[in-house]
Amino acid sequence: MARRKLVYEGKAKILYEGPEPGTLVQYFKDDATAFNAEKKDVIDGKGALNNILSEFFMKGLNTLGVPTHFIKRLNMREQLIREVEIVPLEVIVRNYAAGTLAKRLGLEEGTALPRPIVEFCLKDDALGDPLVAEEHILAFNWASQQDLDDMFVLAHRVNDFLSGVMYGVGIRVADFKIEIGRVYDGDFSHLVIADEISPDSCRLWDLKTGEKLDKDVFRRNLGSLTDAYAEVARRLGVLPKIAVPISKPTLIN
Numbered sequence: 001m002a003r004r005k006l007v008y009e010g011k012a013k014i015l016y017e018g019p020e021p022g023t024l025v026q027y028f029k030d031d032a033t034a035f036n037a038e039k040k041d042v043i044d045g046k047g048a049l050n051n052i053l054s055e056f057f058m059k060g061l062n063t064l065g066v067p068t069h070f071i072k073r074l075n076m077r078e079q080l081i082r083e084v085e086i087v088p089l090e091v092i093v094r095n096y097a098a099g100t101l102a103k104r105l106g107l108e109e110g111t112a113l114p115r116p117i118v119e120f121c122l123k124d125d126a127l128g129d130p131l132v133a134e135e136h137i138l139a140f141n142w143a144s145q146q147d148l149d150d151m152f153v154l155a156h157r158v159n160d161f162l163s164g165v166m167y168g169v170g171i172r173v174a175d176f177k178i179e180i181g182r183v184y185d186g187d188f189s190h191l192v193i194a195d196e197i198s199p200d201s202c203r204l205w206d207l208k209t210g211e212k213l214d215k216d217v218f219r220r221n222l223g224s225l226t227d228a229y230a231e232v233a234r235r236l237g238v239l240p241k242i243a244v245p246i247s248k249p250t251l252i253n
């Protein structure tokens with residue numbers, strides 16, 4: 001492989017300079033982290049599954065006219081993306097109580113929320129990505145009022161798409177996190193969905209059994225993470241035939 005210039009290395013992905021100006025190559029690692037990287041592991045096959053699942057969701061959003069940074073998947077581990085300026089906020093959408101919302105408000109996990117709730121967290125590992133209000137966002141100029149309006153619209157459109165697609169394969173989207181990027185076109189800029197959409201950043205529950213098919217499997221030691229992610233990919237019809245180790249035994253005739 002030709003040597004490429006590393007642009008940024010995060011907990012689950014690496015960004016390299018892309019082939020054209022304004023593009024990057026996003027490499028999905030097998031590293032899994034939780035609780036602000038206090039729990040860590042390397043899980044064979046996770047990167048390939050997230051690459052393929054994020055491709056599936058981003059392509060679907062692009063097709064529906066919800067702009068994303070995704071251009072095309074290059075191979076099992078990498079995708080070509082547009083270079084964006086990341087807005088320093090995590091946008092969380094919740095349909096059912098879980099995680100930090102359940103804890104903060106004393107709600108039982110799985111309680112249906114009266115309507116989808118959009119939250120913003122400041123992207124700051126040292127502070128543990130604290131929840132912030134619109135007032136903080138505007139006062140500290142992390143985003144403008146127009147950006148906030150656009151982020152709400154994007155968040156709801158992603159939620160409708162994800163919830164609908166997953167409902168079709170028997171999976172409930174309890175909540176998810178997205179990141180937003182700014183793309184410049186001359187004097188103008190607009191916001192797009194960036195980073196990844198995968199079981200690493202969503203809570204996905206089987207509609208019938210409630211089985212968890214997301215990173216909570218790793219966070220709570222509930223079994224094989226790749227089996228859970230592979231099940232999501234299988235139901236969506238994008239499970240790669242090679243290169244993803246699945247732990248379940250298969251029958252040999």
Ligand code: 5GP
Binds near residue numbers: 092
């Ligand atoms: P919570 O605030 O309950 O921990 O997370 C809400 C949702 O956002 C969950 O689906 C969770 O996976 C996702 N999420 C929150 N923070 C992060 C993060 O820093 N990284 C990733 N990958 N997902 C996150």
